[in-house]
Amino acid sequence: MEQIKEMTAQESLKLISETLNNSRRSILRNNSKGFILWGVLLTVMSLVVYFAWHATGNAVWNLLWFAMPAIGYPLSMLLYKKKDSTVPQSFVGKLLGQVWGVFGVFSLVFSALAVFVVPMPITFTIVLLLGLAESISGVILKNWPIIIGGFILGVGGAVAATLLKTDAQILLFTLGGIVLAATGLIVKCQYK
Amino acid sequence: MFPKLDPLLHSELRLAVMSILADVESADFTYLKKQTGSTSGNLSVQIDKLTSAGYIAVEKGFKGKIPCTTCRITPAGTEAFNSYVEALKEYLK
Numbered sequence: 001m002e003q004i005k006e007m008t009a010q011e012s013l014k015l016i017s018e019t020l021n022n023s024r025r026s027i028l029r030n031n032s033k034g035f036i037l038w039g040v041l042l043t044v045m046s047l048v049v050y051f052a053w054h055a056t057g058n059a060v061w062n063l064l065w066f067a068m069p070a071i072g073y074p075l076s077m078l079l080y081k082k083k084d085s086t087v088p089q090s091f092v093g094k095l096l097g098q099v100w101g102v103f104g105v106f107s108l109v110f111s112a113l114a115v116f117v118v119p120m121p122i123t124f125t126i127v128l129l130l131g132l133a134e135s136i137s138g139v140i141l142k143n144w145p146i147i148i149g150g151f152i153l154g155v156g157g158a159v160a161a162t163l164l165k166t167d168a169q170i171l172l173f174t175l176g177g178i179v180l181a182a183t184g185l186i187v188k189c190q191y192k
Numbered sequence: 193m194f195p196k197l198d199p200l201l202h203s204e205l206r207l208a209v210m211s212i213l214a215d216v217e218s219a220d221f222t223y224l225k226k227q228t229g230s231t232s233g234n235l236s237v238q239i240d241k242l243t244s245a246g247y248i249a250v251e252k253g254f255k256g257k258i259p260c261t262t263c264r265i266t267p268a269g270t271e272a273f274n275s276y277v278e279a280l281k282e283y284l285k
Contacts, residue, residue, distance in 0.1 A: 007202065007204060007207075009197075009280045009283035009284050010284065012197075012202065012207060012276075012280050013277075013280050013281075013284070015204060015207055015208060015211070016207065016211045016277065019207075019208045019211040019212055019227065019228070020211050020212070020214075020215055022227060023211075023212045023215060023216070023227050024215065026227070027216070087223060088216040088217065088218060088219040088220070088223055089216060089217050089218075090215055090216050090217075091215065091216070091217070094217065
Protein backbone atom coordinates (compact mmCIF):
# COMPACT_ATOMS: atom_id res chain seq x y z
CA MET A 1 0.00 0.00 0.00
CA GLU A 2 1.51 3.33 -1.06
CA GLN A 3 2.01 5.99 1.54
CA ILE A 4 1.28 9.05 -0.60
CA LYS A 5 -1.61 8.94 -2.98
CA GLU A 6 -4.26 11.52 -3.64
CA MET A 7 -7.61 9.96 -2.86
CA THR A 8 -11.06 11.14 -3.67
CA ALA A 9 -13.72 11.13 -0.95
CA GLN A 10 -15.22 8.05 -2.53
CA GLU A 11 -11.89 6.23 -2.59
CA SER A 12 -11.27 7.12 1.04
CA LEU A 13 -14.63 5.76 2.16
CA LYS A 14 -14.11 2.65 0.07
CA LEU A 15 -10.69 2.14 1.65
CA ILE A 16 -12.12 2.52 5.17
CA SER A 17 -14.96 0.13 4.41
CA GLU A 18 -12.73 -2.50 2.76
CA THR A 19 -10.05 -2.35 5.46
CA LEU A 20 -12.64 -2.61 8.22
CA ASN A 21 -14.42 -5.52 6.56
CA ASN A 22 -11.20 -7.43 5.89
CA SER A 23 -10.04 -6.95 9.46
CA ARG A 24 -13.45 -7.96 10.88
CA ARG A 25 -13.55 -11.05 8.69
CA SER A 26 -10.11 -12.12 9.85
CA ILE A 27 -10.96 -11.56 13.54
CA LEU A 28 -14.37 -13.27 13.46
CA ARG A 29 -12.97 -16.19 11.48
CA ASN A 30 -10.49 -16.57 14.32
CA ASN A 31 -13.36 -16.47 16.87
CA SER A 32 -15.14 -19.32 15.08
CA LYS A 33 -12.52 -21.73 16.46
CA GLY A 34 -13.87 -21.17 19.98
CA PHE A 35 -17.41 -22.12 18.95
CA ILE A 36 -16.16 -25.28 17.23
CA LEU A 37 -13.96 -26.28 20.18
CA TRP A 38 -16.70 -25.86 22.82
CA GLY A 39 -19.29 -27.45 20.52
CA VAL A 40 -17.19 -30.56 19.97
CA LEU A 41 -16.30 -30.73 23.66
CA LEU A 42 -19.97 -30.43 24.69
CA THR A 43 -20.98 -33.12 22.18
CA VAL A 44 -18.27 -35.54 23.31
CA MET A 45 -18.86 -34.88 27.02
CA SER A 46 -22.63 -35.31 26.75
CA LEU A 47 -22.22 -38.62 24.89
CA VAL A 48 -19.72 -39.88 27.48
CA VAL A 49 -22.07 -38.94 30.35
CA TYR A 50 -25.09 -40.39 28.54
CA PHE A 51 -23.52 -43.75 27.73
CA ALA A 52 -21.85 -44.08 31.13
CA TRP A 53 -25.11 -43.25 32.92
CA HIS A 54 -27.09 -45.51 30.61
CA ALA A 55 -24.71 -48.46 31.06
CA THR A 56 -24.33 -48.24 34.84
CA GLY A 57 -27.65 -46.67 35.81
CA ASN A 58 -25.67 -44.37 38.09
CA ALA A 59 -26.34 -40.61 37.86
CA VAL A 60 -23.03 -39.83 39.54
CA TRP A 61 -21.49 -39.68 36.05
CA ASN A 62 -23.05 -36.23 35.79
CA LEU A 63 -20.23 -34.97 37.98
CA LEU A 64 -18.08 -35.28 34.84
CA TRP A 65 -19.71 -32.04 33.66
CA PHE A 66 -17.62 -30.15 36.17
CA ALA A 67 -14.51 -31.35 34.32
CA MET A 68 -15.68 -29.57 31.17
CA PRO A 69 -14.35 -26.08 32.04
CA ALA A 70 -11.16 -27.68 33.34
CA ILE A 71 -10.63 -29.30 29.94
CA GLY A 72 -12.11 -26.54 27.77
CA TYR A 73 -10.32 -23.45 29.08
CA PRO A 74 -6.74 -24.81 28.77
CA LEU A 75 -7.58 -26.18 25.31
CA SER A 76 -9.06 -22.83 24.32
CA MET A 77 -5.96 -20.98 25.53
CA LEU A 78 -3.76 -23.41 23.64
CA LEU A 79 -5.82 -23.02 20.47
CA TYR A 80 -5.59 -19.22 20.47
CA LYS A 81 -1.95 -19.18 21.48
CA LYS A 82 -0.86 -21.60 18.78
CA LYS A 83 -2.07 -19.95 15.61
CA ASP A 84 -2.84 -16.41 14.51
CA SER A 85 -1.51 -15.05 17.78
CA THR A 86 -1.31 -11.64 16.16
CA VAL A 87 -5.05 -11.42 15.46
CA PRO A 88 -6.40 -8.76 17.81
CA GLN A 89 -9.59 -8.77 19.81
CA SER A 90 -12.38 -6.78 18.18
CA PHE A 91 -15.25 -5.22 20.12
CA VAL A 92 -17.63 -7.78 18.55
CA GLY A 93 -15.29 -10.64 19.47
CA LYS A 94 -14.95 -9.31 23.00
CA LEU A 95 -18.73 -9.03 23.34
CA LEU A 96 -19.17 -12.63 22.17
CA GLY A 97 -16.55 -13.77 24.68
CA GLN A 98 -18.35 -11.90 27.46
CA VAL A 99 -21.74 -13.42 26.56
CA TRP A 100 -20.30 -16.94 26.68
CA GLY A 101 -18.26 -16.17 29.76
CA VAL A 102 -21.43 -15.08 31.59
CA PHE A 103 -23.20 -18.22 30.34
CA GLY A 104 -20.33 -20.35 31.66
CA VAL A 105 -20.42 -18.75 35.12
CA PHE A 106 -24.23 -18.98 35.36
CA SER A 107 -24.20 -22.63 34.27
CA LEU A 108 -21.41 -23.68 36.59
CA VAL A 109 -22.79 -21.91 39.68
CA PHE A 110 -26.37 -22.99 38.99
CA SER A 111 -25.34 -26.62 38.43
CA ALA A 112 -23.23 -26.66 41.60
CA LEU A 113 -26.13 -25.24 43.61
CA ALA A 114 -28.59 -27.70 42.05
CA VAL A 115 -26.34 -30.69 42.74
CA PHE A 116 -25.02 -29.80 46.19
CA VAL A 117 -27.49 -27.34 47.79
CA VAL A 118 -31.05 -27.12 46.43
CA PRO A 119 -32.36 -29.62 43.85
CA MET A 120 -33.39 -27.69 40.72
CA PRO A 121 -34.10 -28.70 37.10
CA ILE A 122 -30.55 -28.49 35.69
CA THR A 123 -31.08 -29.62 32.09
CA PHE A 124 -34.14 -27.40 31.64
CA THR A 125 -32.29 -24.32 32.89
CA ILE A 126 -28.92 -24.90 31.23
CA VAL A 127 -30.40 -25.72 27.84
CA LEU A 128 -32.53 -22.57 28.06
CA LEU A 129 -29.45 -20.50 28.95
CA LEU A 130 -27.48 -22.19 26.15
CA GLY A 131 -30.15 -21.30 23.61
CA LEU A 132 -30.33 -17.75 24.94
CA ALA A 133 -26.54 -17.25 24.68
CA GLU A 134 -26.63 -18.72 21.19
CA SER A 135 -29.42 -16.37 20.08
CA ILE A 136 -27.64 -13.35 21.58
CA SER A 137 -24.52 -14.38 19.64
CA GLY A 138 -26.67 -14.45 16.49
CA VAL A 139 -27.94 -10.94 17.24
CA ILE A 140 -24.37 -9.68 17.74
CA LEU A 141 -23.24 -11.37 14.51
CA LYS A 142 -26.41 -10.25 12.68
CA ASN A 143 -26.99 -13.83 11.59
CA TRP A 144 -30.56 -15.12 11.45
CA PRO A 145 -29.78 -18.88 11.27
CA ILE A 146 -27.85 -18.56 14.56
CA ILE A 147 -30.65 -16.53 16.19
CA ILE A 148 -33.29 -19.05 15.13
CA GLY A 149 -31.04 -22.02 15.96
CA GLY A 150 -30.56 -20.62 19.47
CA PHE A 151 -34.28 -20.05 19.90
CA ILE A 152 -35.15 -23.60 18.82
CA LEU A 153 -32.39 -25.03 21.01
CA GLY A 154 -33.40 -22.96 24.07
CA VAL A 155 -37.19 -23.09 23.93
CA GLY A 156 -37.48 -26.45 22.20
CA GLY A 157 -34.83 -27.93 24.47
CA ALA A 158 -36.57 -26.63 27.61
CA VAL A 159 -39.86 -28.18 26.49
CA ALA A 160 -38.12 -31.46 25.61
CA ALA A 161 -36.33 -31.45 28.97
CA THR A 162 -39.68 -31.52 30.78
CA LEU A 163 -40.93 -34.40 28.60
CA LEU A 164 -37.85 -36.66 28.38
CA LYS A 165 -36.57 -39.14 30.97
CA THR A 166 -33.63 -37.83 33.01
CA ASP A 167 -30.84 -39.77 31.29
CA ALA A 168 -32.24 -39.05 27.83
CA GLN A 169 -32.23 -35.32 28.66
CA ILE A 170 -28.44 -35.45 28.36
CA LEU A 171 -28.84 -35.89 24.61
CA LEU A 172 -30.19 -32.33 24.48
CA PHE A 173 -26.65 -31.22 25.29
CA THR A 174 -25.40 -33.32 22.39
CA LEU A 175 -27.76 -31.33 20.20
CA GLY A 176 -26.53 -28.12 21.86
CA GLY A 177 -22.94 -29.08 21.11
CA ILE A 178 -23.78 -29.73 17.47
CA VAL A 179 -25.55 -26.35 17.21
CA LEU A 180 -22.52 -24.64 18.80
CA ALA A 181 -20.05 -26.32 16.43
CA ALA A 182 -22.37 -25.50 13.50
CA THR A 183 -22.35 -21.86 14.63
CA GLY A 184 -18.56 -21.90 14.44
CA LEU A 185 -18.67 -23.34 10.95
CA ILE A 186 -21.30 -20.76 9.86
CA VAL A 187 -19.13 -17.92 11.23
CA LYS A 188 -16.07 -19.38 9.53
CA CYS A 189 -17.88 -19.55 6.18
CA GLN A 190 -19.63 -16.19 6.62
CA TYR A 191 -16.31 -14.41 7.17
CA LYS A 192 -14.22 -16.36 4.67
CA MET B 193 -18.44 24.92 1.64
CA PHE B 194 -16.77 21.56 2.13
CA PRO B 195 -15.09 20.82 5.47
CA LYS B 196 -11.31 20.46 5.39
CA LEU B 197 -10.06 16.89 5.38
CA ASP B 198 -7.46 16.06 8.02
CA PRO B 199 -4.25 15.79 5.92
CA LEU B 200 -2.80 13.30 8.37
CA LEU B 201 -5.63 10.88 7.72
CA HIS B 202 -5.94 11.61 4.04
CA SER B 203 -3.21 9.16 3.21
CA GLU B 204 -3.91 5.61 2.13
CA LEU B 205 -1.79 3.72 4.62
CA ARG B 206 -2.43 5.96 7.63
CA LEU B 207 -6.16 5.82 6.93
CA ALA B 208 -6.05 2.01 6.67
CA VAL B 209 -4.19 1.78 9.99
CA MET B 210 -6.72 4.07 11.68
CA SER B 211 -9.64 2.11 10.18
CA ILE B 212 -8.31 -1.12 11.68
CA LEU B 213 -7.51 0.40 15.06
CA ALA B 214 -10.95 2.05 15.26
CA ASP B 215 -12.53 -1.41 15.41
CA VAL B 216 -10.21 -3.21 17.84
CA GLU B 217 -8.87 -2.65 21.33
CA SER B 218 -5.33 -2.89 20.07
CA ALA B 219 -3.42 -4.51 17.24
CA ASP B 220 0.19 -5.50 16.91
CA PHE B 221 2.55 -4.41 14.17
CA THR B 222 2.51 -7.80 12.40
CA TYR B 223 -1.27 -7.77 12.13
CA LEU B 224 -1.32 -4.19 10.79
CA LYS B 225 1.37 -5.08 8.27
CA LYS B 226 -0.55 -8.14 7.10
CA GLN B 227 -3.88 -6.35 6.84
CA THR B 228 -2.53 -3.29 5.04
CA GLY B 229 -0.08 -5.16 2.82
CA SER B 230 2.56 -2.54 3.51
CA THR B 231 6.27 -2.87 4.08
CA SER B 232 7.70 -2.75 7.62
CA GLY B 233 9.64 0.45 6.92
CA ASN B 234 6.71 2.32 5.45
CA LEU B 235 4.36 1.18 8.19
CA SER B 236 6.84 2.24 10.89
CA VAL B 237 7.10 5.72 9.41
CA GLN B 238 3.32 6.14 9.24
CA ILE B 239 2.83 4.79 12.75
CA ASP B 240 5.38 7.32 14.02
CA LYS B 241 3.45 10.13 12.32
CA LEU B 242 0.16 9.00 13.85
CA THR B 243 1.82 8.65 17.25
CA SER B 244 3.34 12.14 17.04
CA ALA B 245 -0.11 13.54 16.27
CA GLY B 246 -1.49 11.78 19.36
CA TYR B 247 -3.88 9.69 17.26
CA ILE B 248 -2.47 6.35 18.35
CA ALA B 249 -0.46 5.10 21.30
CA VAL B 250 2.35 2.61 20.82
CA GLU B 251 3.53 0.13 23.40
CA LYS B 252 6.69 -1.87 22.89
CA GLY B 253 7.01 -5.16 24.68
CA PHE B 254 7.69 -8.85 24.21
CA LYS B 255 5.58 -11.86 23.30
CA GLY B 256 7.70 -14.56 24.83
CA LYS B 257 11.14 -13.68 23.54
CA ILE B 258 9.92 -11.93 20.40
CA PRO B 259 9.70 -8.11 20.39
CA CYS B 260 6.15 -6.90 19.88
CA THR B 261 4.83 -3.43 19.06
CA THR B 262 1.21 -2.90 20.00
CA CYS B 263 -0.83 0.05 18.72
CA ARG B 264 -4.11 1.36 20.03
CA ILE B 265 -6.21 4.32 18.98
CA THR B 266 -6.42 7.21 21.45
CA PRO B 267 -9.60 9.22 22.21
CA ALA B 268 -8.13 12.06 20.12
CA GLY B 269 -7.58 9.58 17.28
CA THR B 270 -11.14 8.29 17.50
CA GLU B 271 -12.45 11.85 17.38
CA ALA B 272 -10.25 12.73 14.41
CA PHE B 273 -11.26 9.55 12.58
CA ASN B 274 -14.97 10.15 13.18
CA SER B 275 -14.65 13.79 12.04
CA TYR B 276 -12.80 12.64 8.93
CA VAL B 277 -15.56 10.16 8.04
CA GLU B 278 -18.23 12.83 8.64
CA ALA B 279 -16.29 15.24 6.40
CA LEU B 280 -16.06 12.60 3.66
CA LYS B 281 -19.83 12.13 3.79
CA GLU B 282 -20.27 15.87 3.21
CA TYR B 283 -18.21 15.57 0.03
CA LEU B 284 -20.45 12.82 -1.26
CA LYS B 285 -23.76 14.58 -0.55
